Amino acid sequence: MKRKLLSIAAALCFIAGAKAQTSYGLKAGANFAKFQVSGGNTSYTSDAATFFYVTGYADVPVAMNFSVQPGISLQGKGGKAPAGDFTEVSTKDNLMYIEVPVNFVYYVPTGEAGKVFFGAGPYAAIGIHAKSTQGNLSESGSFSDAGLKAFDAGLNFLAGFKLTNGFLINGGYGLGLTNMLKDIDGVTSKNRVFSVGVGYQF
Structure with missing residues (x-):
């Protein structure tokens, strides 16, 4: 019984310690987003369109220099194509997502x-929200109205530098794994997003 109580006490102390070390952060910056379209034996990557992102997250230490970072994010994605690629006028798609990332982060101390x-x-x-622009004409609506699936999933990759005062500079890449297109057999379109930004971890 004493061993069980000691084990429970140790576990509670560990949880309390982890909770005490948990910090919170906010990041924002620019997304340079593209579509990668594939069909048959051909593949096309759109030009990059510039959007923004804002992310709030928790940094939960689970081992020395290693943390789990769950968060919630507002992400602008999409892409653009110049006149002549698919239509007679230039096109741009602006897709807004609410995203939930869970990142596993390793820190490398670099001194003071x-x-x-x-x-x-x-x-x-x-x-x-989805907005499509063709030439001087724009149309906004739901993902379904745009012929797209609302759900997206994939992998995030990130790197950066965190100063001792909590300020951080970061870059990342989002690799979409979900086909965004509805009702188009044999053709897939996936998000590809490179991002840069700054933030602060409290």
Whole structure:
């Protein structure tokens, strides 16, 4: 019985310690987003369109220099194509998602200046707004109206530098694994997003 009580007490102390060490952060920056379209034996990658992202997250230490970072994010994705690729006028698709990432992050101390960090993890997202622009004409609506699936999922990769005062500089890449197109057999379109930004971890 004493051993069980000691084990429970040790577990509670560990949980309390982990909770005390948990910190929270906010990141924002620019997304350079593309579509990768594949069909048959051909593949096409759109030009990059610039959007924004804002992410709030928790940094939960699970081992020395290693943390899990669950979060919630507003992500602008999409892509653009110049006139002549598919239509007579230039096109741009602006897709807004609410995304839930879970990243696994490893920190490399670099002395008094701060830490370099690397990470990766899965994400799931729901599209909340779609806007398509062709030439001077724009149309906004739901993902379904645009012929797209609202659900997206994939992998995130990130790296950056965190200063000792909590300020951080980061870059990342989002690799979409879900086909966005509805009712088009033999053709897939997936999100590809490179991002840069700054943030602060409290």
